[in-house]
Amino acid sequence: MVKQIFTISTAGTDPWRNIALEEFLLLNVPENSVILYLWRNHRTVVIGRNQNAWNECRVERLEADGGKVARRLSGGGAVFHDLGNVNFTFIARKADYSVERQLSVLVEAVGRLGIEAVPSGRNDVTISGRKFSGNAFYQTGDNCYHHGTILIRTDKEDLARYLKAAPAKLAGKGVDSVRSRVVNLSELDETIDVERVREAMLAAFAEVYAVPCRELLPTDLHPDADAMIERRREFFASWDWRLGRSLPFDISAERRFPWGGIKLQFQVERGRVEDAGVETDALQADFFAALPEYFLGAHFTREEMLGALNRAIAAEAEGDAAVSTAPVAGLADDLRDFLTEEFF
Template sequence: MYKVYLSQSNNPYFNLAFEEYLVHNAGEHEKILFLWQNENTVVIGRNQNPWKECNLQELNDQRGKLVRRLSGGGAVYHDLGNLNYTFISSFSEKKVEENIDFIISALAANGIDAVFSGKNDILVQEYKVSGNAFFVENNILCHHGTLLIDSNLEKLSRFLTVSEQKLRSKGIDSVKARVKNLKELKRTITAETLIDSLTSEFLTDSKASDIECVNDDFKGHNFADGETFQERIKRFESWDWNFGSSPEFNLHVSERFSWGEIDLYLLVKDGYIVEAEIATDALDVDLPQKIKSAIKNKKFDYDEIIPLIVSVQQGKEQLF
């Protein structure tokens, strides 16, 4: 049984919750294609560190969203110039390869000659136009990826370029690659034309009734753990999921103030500062211990740490 779902929501938390919902409710013989788009979003892999993979200050300034997905792999930028595809079916060793061949075939139908390269890239003229990742749950395969159609590559570059803080993480790093929009290769291609190609090819010999549109009003059944669909969306929105699930990392931050220089050496685990050492040339000999007491066991947020140091130095000690 073949089924296509088209998301009319650009909310990344909804789309990832719906994707997980499809995985949990897929039948053994079902083959599902889910097509979706997110707006102004960085999506990180299951085992990645958002502080290392993303310029969070730039993302916040641009009112972007960050979300952690269920699969592994690297960080990607999503906007409305990018189309995301998800294949859901029973797992088999060859299924991922078959899905990639399907994407390449759909691109060929639009006059684009693409090839599969490495572990998870689709290339056109040696430029990356698609990356993909997958996970398997209860023998159901969820294989998803991106198609760069007319994405804002300047934003992509800014969001996925981290600051120069010295950070060592046990998480998975993104692999940087040269990327290009499909629009630069074929002027007539759009998200709509690709959706039509993917849908018609996937539903060969099927009916229009096999296409279902979903939006933010979707409710669905509860998940196996008892969570409602709306609660699942909130989980994908939560700090605990997107930041608290990060791998342990060490961070060195150095800042200069009018009253002296501060070097912070932090150990962050599950998003919380568990150890802190402070070096400074400030005249207040007790300042390192004051700062350490103020920040230890608190959520790590770089934008809160610097104002906190200033408040501690001024004797206000306003904790975040």
Template sequence: MKNAIYQALSHDCAANLAGEAFLLTQEYDHVLFLWENDPCIVIGRYQNPFSECNLQRMESEGVQLVRRQSGGGAVYHDRGNLCFTLIGNKETSSKEENFALVLEALASLGLTCELSGRNDILLNGRKISGNAFQTTSTKFCHHGTLLISSDLSVMNNYLTPSSEKLASKAVKSVSSRVGNLREGNPVITNEMMQQALIQAFEHHYGKAIHQALDFTQLSEAKENYRLFGDYSLILEKTPNFTHSFTHRFDWGETTIHIQVEKGIIKAVKMFTDALDTSVVTRAERVLQGIAYEKGAILEAQKTCEQADIASLLTVVASQL
């Protein structure tokens, strides 16, 4: 098997995500990518930065805004947080196998952790790792965070989740439900966690090529930087729509904007933290072109074989 371990020398999150995109094109059976970022907020592929972030404070305090290509919610990164990426063949890789590897690495440092909810890892009931996924035509990419010694006190300065999201988690703030690994192992460092992941990776897949790269200097990453870190692109304005509403589904919180012309739905725009990012394009395909009236939308719901889209259509119809 041809395996590789990459460690980022760069701390620019957009550059590191562009580097991850580059690694997705490389011909390895398995890749482990380890990276750390300067303070930033990373939003999911279809999230609305205006509702998720305190953009003014971020700009004044030099906190970078970055958009990743995977789904999920907004997260805060700093140098006390270790990011990891596991890339494998689409047909054979699984998040279950990846989580087993990460839990093995944590256990080797005396940390007994467990999976919970929407692909989080908990230590003593507090979230120490969030995870998200994406696939290409040939690869499965699983990336996640490991909070080691992050400054959790500043998270609420930059993240502004909706009241619905907080109510669904029965918490009053983002920081109240997260924790650092140092709460379970006071001497743990990023370097110790990196080595534990490397050992677990090679235990699962065998020896690997090791390489350290500065992705701010790699030409292939520089070419894609704007996809992740171009501020104006991330803040793309939402057009005026006839009807907008927000609802929290089992699969994620969603804000949907519907534009109607002459009684027909002409355009749909969705912002969501759903892990399955395909829900956006699938919803657009179903809704565009049908009459904007309750009966037509309920009829589409009855014939829809996609559970998440069917639930969305039910809520859309209830708004009329």
């Protein structure tokens, strides 16, 4: 049961430090509490845990313009952040974690600004069918977070300049059409700015949970918080984490499903899988991050590859499935069909 809620905001706009702070809060969230963390990044493309940065954004162009690439812990797709966007993260232990309740805070906050919003699809919040907030989720052990964007005055030209749209997402749609389905809150009411949205989120958070609320400092959770966060910032800023290795996979295929797009890649030598890779914007980040290991050493035959996939699916079912979203109907069957139809 939630007995107390905490808020924390940061004035810093370095994405690597902000993500490090988010992780610190996740690992140190007290029992019977929920933390609302509000933060902003300066000109950043944030990619999902299992995505290829080079496929998702124009890295050289972004960095030449003074921007940064960041990789988060959660799954989902690439997003563009600038100072016209506010990011939120709800952090709680599993017993106190409720995506429905957390989303109600966002809907209530926008309602306080005179705008009616509704959750839509697998991870969006929309206004009259136009997306202003994309959400993603992560769990480690008993600790969970739900984070997302709130577009207020984001530069849509920069969004289109730095992000690459996957061909499967653009099928039958022009770039302008895709851009038109994203809306800034300021387009609906020009008086809405970052500070009004912050205030609305804090007020809605207190109203929805209706328990004592106070501001939080990282050092309230651990005396060495600053040093711990800085060490993790170095990790999140590293080339290996952000941009990763690029292997010359010799067999690959990709397909898009209602739960997300996926690209499977294999290096096969002497009939065995020597290496494997997965790129996906699916929300089930841990499952897809672990999936390549199950294929290693398997004979590249229909029977052994399906067996490896089924072991991965069984391991996920036996473990503590992600609490972030309802089970995705048909995901296992979709993967089996994809594997057999594309590779065998």
